[in-house]
Amino acid sequence: MVWETLNVIGTIAFAMSGVNVALEERYDLMGVYILGFITAFGGGAVRNLLIGVPVSELWDQGALFTVAFLVMTLAFVFPTMVRWTLLRRGIFFDSIGLGAFSVQGALYAYSMGHPLSACIAAAALTGTGGGMIRDILAGRKPMFLQKEIYIAWTLIPGVVVGLGWLTGPLELLLVVTAVVVLRLCSVYYEWSLPSRLPDRAI
Template sequence: MWEILNIIGTIAFALSGVLVALEERYDLMGVYILGFITAFGGGAIRNLLIGIPVTELWNQGALFTLAFLVMTLAFFFPNILNWTLQKRGVFFDAIGLGTFSAQGALFAASMGLPISAAIAAAALTGAGGGMVRDVLAGRKPMFLHKEIYIAWTLIPGLLIGSGLVTSDIGAFLIVSAVVLLRLGSVQKQWHLPYQSFQPLTK
């Protein structure tokens, strides 16, 4: 389960980073930087949060190679990305959000950390890479102003962190639910409540 979620999430977020880079007309090096940041940035932030050495990321040589190959293919043959369901890589981003948030929660649970740590690990692993990607691309981070995004990571954080879901099938169902809910929130334009504030002028 761990390896499957890693592979799916890495491919999805790497492609999400490529799509943003292509929209911003970045060169090949920019595509690689944005893709790697999107695919591995969330894991790096999570490791810092829960006390795992960041150097653990460098033990994922196979995933780095996989991400490199996927990004190279997508850069030179961008037409293969035309089947995405939404603009701006929302389809890939939703898959990455679901798989990496579940992976983050599983990571925290496997270390015996409390449910609060599982929730935080799910949120940061799922949304951290996309946040850094958007900042580097000069965009407002998606989870701050778009349709419901980071709130969906509460599902794996709560269910896995509390021990209610421990099986592989249960984890896959959670991933599927987060992906579908994220796509549904874009399609239906669901938003959390928000307020605007206009300061008084003298």
């Protein structure tokens, strides 16, 4: 039940995020569908490749494809619904997708008996893979490479789920909420990780 709930939440959120970018780039209906589907399912495909799960398993998610299709169609017909975001460029929807899918990815790897490192990688790839592909296709700098903290928040579900600390339904919901809130705060308050400028050539 938790698995399916996270899947639905993440799919809807990332589909909306993809539609938001497509509308900003003035894509046509087919472009909206392609970008939306890539955002919603791209992270899962990358995750499956790297942890040894057949990518073909994605095609067994017919119900999720239908949900994504309906959400994207409604967003295209009624574009005002996708403009409802807390912050610019669809950060709100993207944050929800990041939280839901990073927890789902960690849970997926944990349920297969993989070690902590695989849970962390699965959380990061599932949470950011679709958005990365979306931004590259749209000719944008990927969100997780920008100055605000993004991919680092996926360490939280990767660690707490990978170590088996929090795996209950309510506990996982709290982890999702924590990632969403921290991501939004990092954008609003402009939190960033340390960085260094390259040394000047002598």
